[in-house]
């Protein structure tokens with residue numbers, strides 16, 4: 605059994621795997637980290653490995669305290685990955701993006717793959733059919749857009765997600781919902797159209813906190829899986845064990 609942990613910029617997600625099957629998954633806040641991990645390990649005493657991908661600012665020590673109990677592995681860009689990294693600044697590439705790219709490469713062989721992670725930020729990661737990781741894009745996620753409009757203006761209220769029923773917003777609130785939500789959807793559809801125009805034999809994987817909403821709204825058909833990062837962590841760890 606393996607406990608995988610994804611430390612994002614907002615929340616922490618974790619899942620216990622037996623082989624490729626998810627036994628249970630969890631979402632929690634950073635301040636609850638040690639308590640939650642302890643509880644999970646108490647319930648799943650057969651866990652042999654704790655595998656972490658972190659882009660957030662949590663102390664490594666919060667995981668290292670479990671080292672007496674099981675093997676703890678933090679993924680870094682120095683691990684072995686199943687793709688050729690063509691990013692010109694590989695050391696600053698987010699480990700979450702590397703794990704997503706690794707999962708896409710292992711799960712969908714010999715295809716062009718685009719991974720869209722709609723979380724705190726939206727990240728786009730492209731791996732071509734020859735397993736070259738080329739890069740992609742980073743833009744603000746849905747909640748970040750609502751928060752930035754409020755934080756960087758005098759008059760815009762802080763709103764929470766509401767699906768607009770039209771693109772012409774006729775009140776301040778409707779105008780913000782249209783700008784944020786429709787803008788978010790148009791952006792992603794626009795990027796997908798761009799990739800589709802340039803590559804055939806193409807698969808799109810959608811994940812992150814806003815994946816379920818997006819799956820309903822995008823005009824492009826996609827493979828949506830909100831657990832894709834945790835599943836990829838499990839797979840990339842297996843790959844590491846088999847190739848070390």
Ligand SMILES: Nc1ncnc2c1ncn2[C@@H]1O[C@H](COP(=O)(O)OP(=O)(O)OP(=O)(O)O)[C@@H](O)[C@H]1O
Nearest residue numbers: 612613614615722723724725745746747812813814
């Ligand atoms: N309880 C919640 N807290 C924060 N965001 C939430 C919550 N529920 C749904 N969301 C949506 O999820 C998005 C954030 O995604 P996610 O939770 O994957 O981010 P994250 O934990 O920071 O991970 P990452 O850094 O990997 O993107 C927000 O844009 C928001 O619309």
Ligand SMILES: CC(C)(CO)[C@@H](O)C(=O)NCCC(=O)O
Nearest residue numbers: 659696697698700701725727742
């Ligand atoms: C873009 C985020 C914040 C998405 O979680 C993360 O992958 C990150 O901090 N990346 C570093 C910059 C880069 O990937 O080039």
Ligand SMILES: [K+]
Nearest residue numbers: 721723724725
């Ligand atoms: K993200």
